Amino acid sequence: MDLKQLETQLSVLHEDTIKAIVAAGSLDALRHLESGVLGKTGTLGALLGTIKEYPPAERGKVGQTLNRAKTEMTKAFKEAEARIKAGAAAAESSKAATYDPSLPGRRLPLGTFHPVTIVQMQVEEVFRRLGFLVETGPEMETEHYNFEALNIPKLHPARDMQDTFWMTNGMLLRTHTSPVQVRAMERHGPPLRVIAPGRCFRYETIDASHENTFFQVEGLMIDRHISIANLIAMMKLLLREVFGRDLKVRLRPGYFPFVEPGFELDMSCLICDGDGCATCKRSGWIEVLPCGMVHPNVLRSGNIDPDEYTGFAFGLGLTRLAMMKFGVADIRGLNGGDLRSLVPASRLTGPTVSAKG
Amino acid sequence: MLISLNWIREFVDLPSDLSPKELADRFTLICAEVEDVTPIEVCADGLICAEITKLDAVEGRSDVRAAVMDIGGGKTVETVTAAPDLNVGDRVVFAPSGASVKALGAIKDSTVAGLKSSGMILPGDAVGIDMAAREAIFLPPSVQPGQPLESEVFDDWVIEVDNHSINHRPDLWGHYGIAREFAAIFGSPLKPYAVAELEELSDASLPEIPIEIDDADACPRYSGLRLKGLTNQPAPLWMQLRLGHVGLRPIDCLVDLTNYIMFELGQPMHAFDGDKVERIGVRAADAGTKFVTLDNVERTLPGGALMITTNGCEPIALAGIMGGAETEISEGTRTMLLESANFHPYVIRRCATHLGHRTDASARFEKSLDPNHTVLAIQRFVHLAAEEFADFALDSRLSDAYAKRLPDISVTIDPKFVARFMGHPVSREQITDILTRLEFKVSDAGEKLKVDVPSFRATRDIEIEADIIEEVARYVGYNNIEPGFPEVVVRALDSNPLQRIEREGLRAMVMSFGMTEVQDYIWYNSEWCNRLGYDPQNCLTLRNPAAAGMERLRQSLMPGMLSFGSQNRHHFSEFRMVQLGSAFPVDDPKICETRRLALLCGLRDKSAEDALLAELKGVIENWSWQVLDRPADFAAADANPARPWEHEHKTASIRIAGNAVGRVSAIPLALRQRMDEHLAAWSLVWAEFDLDPLANLGEHVEKLPPVPAFPEVDLDFSILVDASRRYTDVTETLSQFDDAILNRITFIESYEGKSVAAGKRALTLRARVGHKEKTLEESDLARFHESITTYLNGCNMELRGT
């Protein structure tokens, strides 16, 4: 083939190709066409392979002609590709015009913590920040840890206040988290800062505000010079962190055999702000935090020398705290499986459209 | 305990500018919690004493009688009264026409049952005494008809002190002790306690009561006195009113006097009929002894119960609890033997608890009373009784067997330590002043102070320096102590690994896997267990369960979870619950309490069981990665037929780091139907596993080597195995296979169905292959395929349709 023939052939090819490009409706068809023309074995591609068949003097010219054709067609393919993409994008966009961007999402199962766990984790977090260790102890306890080690000997009247679930094996269900005090002292020795949240049990009749199974968190801090002033500062801090604001508090004598002196810490009623209401029995105060300076006998039980160390301890009712926080009216719902009493309705169901109350 | 402020004012002048509420608040902040402050507002005006001179029935009416009342000055009025138990000659509190009390308004003349009625015999409840139906208030013979009754004694304020907050303070179980605190609070003097002089009671010409105490520990002191010239008459009005205000019903002068003194000093006394009791013995009863107490109940005594006996071994009282019916004083009693004793608190407590019979007296003895009060109470009794009984006289001298003396207690305190312990400056003088106000004796002991504890605080209450500091600190005022943060030693304590895994484990279940947390009681409910067809053996049991059928501590969290599932199927079409809690298995005697996670997922679609189970297993696998950095896998397990929630064919043991930690399974239809027939339409899957064996696994780090330089290729292949052959067998076999270009094999899916022959299962696996130094070529892949095919064939496994 001479140059002339080549030019004629190229011109036909160009014309055919442009027609085919215009006819191509999809990227796939275009790509197919492109490889049929420009690919190694394509129509133009094959011609490009024939350059070396021309006499050396013509090769420059032939190459020029072929490359020009290739550039033109490549450009045509590029333009066609852009046109098809733009068309598809416009079609997609116009199809999506009916989409409602305000529709809610499709939710994976939503987990929820038990109300008591929520306040427990908050309290733990506060104390972790203060360098307290979180400890645990068994729910089935020995008389030793639950009573004797806490300065409550057999037949002590204080055992009356702690109506106890007794086991036939001689053990008991702990009546408070205080046994962890002595366990922690034995485990770590002084100085010491721990809290111990956990489940406790009292043998009493249950009703809307009394449970035989409930949660407390015990706190204990022992060092060389712990004072009542330290106790007060830490308790105020605790309440501020838990309730998220400064609360008026008052400290008054309270009696617990494992502390001396013992205190009851009252905070101003959250409901009436101290004016007096049914919740606070018109006193304006709510008893939240029994606490005190660790009794020397308890330190001795934990192998700590009371002449060298002093400390304070406190107990906070987590179940009661949860009831206050979440407005739980009936304590019994917390030990039951009805999810409706544990999880806010808005978390239980799909996105709320309308709700009463 | 109820406290009458009128009574307190007899012993201390309270500041007049403080309201009763303010007085109570001060008391709460310094001494013990006041639960309530209540006024008694009788607003009596014009009440008088009147004597009944005539009493007639009213025709046609059994509920009222017509009484003629002597109202003094030779005048009588006729009144119609509903008061019971009246007799001619009784003197009563009377409201003549025109008198008034708040509860009834002004008393007017009226006509009752057709009779003219003038004035009114006042019922006790109109003046703040809680009496039986409309009972009158009787007056002693010293009050004359027509005598006006002072209106001030009727009005009072009553403060209620929380019993729990004074359990450790025997001195606060009487008005005198409370008054002592008020005196200290306001710095006003405590007035002396008016009593008969000891010499007066120790007349050597009078006989002594023989008292024998067998066990001085059980009865450290027994004091007694015989009295004569007594009559059956009412107590003085003021005494009746005070008793009424603190919740006691007036009976007659002798009983009221012992009650009155008990509520003043905390010291119980007992009055024996003087004609029936001669010698006194205090001894332990034999087990099974029967004894009729004065409430006419025959009681069977435990061995060691402390008895008061007379004439050898005739029991006359249950020491410290209640007297006997046989020797009780009666209307005709003219002489009596007054007992005022001190008993060991535990002896009384044990017996009262055993009998289930706690009385005002036993409750006080349980608190460790001051033995010095036995004689003081008798002195007080004589002082008050002598005023009331015209012919009152002693019939013995004060007889006092003080078998075991209360040791003197003194505590040495270091004022510098007191200040440091409080974290608040307090001077030696301030300490001395506070303690002296509370009747402690303080003397110098070099740098320190020696504090002698008064006997009424020395029985148990005050023993050590911290006890003394409490006295000082509460009077300094807890709310006056400036809060200050502690200076501490920094120390890294070993954290509690179980606590960490509990917290992280629960958090992952809720936050990552959409579980809702629930909590349950730790005991089984037998009724529910029966329903499940579950009869757990060898459970740890409670001696005093919350209710019958709740004795057994749970060995598994699952029965409770199933009950929750059954509840929630009413309200939801799906749920997924997690519980973290203790279980008490007894299979291993070394472990009696374990911490567990239990999961229950339900979906109202019975065909989804396998998919749901696969999903739950996936949760456990991912949980294990997230919390423990380790994989979990599952070994087919034989279901435990005793646990009906374990599916015969679908139960697997959960294995993590080589430990079989728990089970995962589906709830078989049989059990779903038993629980609740609606659950037949559901799929329920569960898992339960122990956290304890996982707590100490420690961190597990997987290194992150550089990504391969040459591309890796995934080759999926299916193996056809007998359906009975376990995945774990197949993987065990495959794990032995090695090839130069094999990097890992992973599980894709298991398939049984149309395209697989019956009794067979297709397991799809994915091999990831690659070469460290080159890009794999077709020939490499072909060679690998060949190699694995040969290997599988050698293991009797068939490569499917490739």
Ligand SMILES: [Zn+2]
């Ligand atoms: Zn309030």
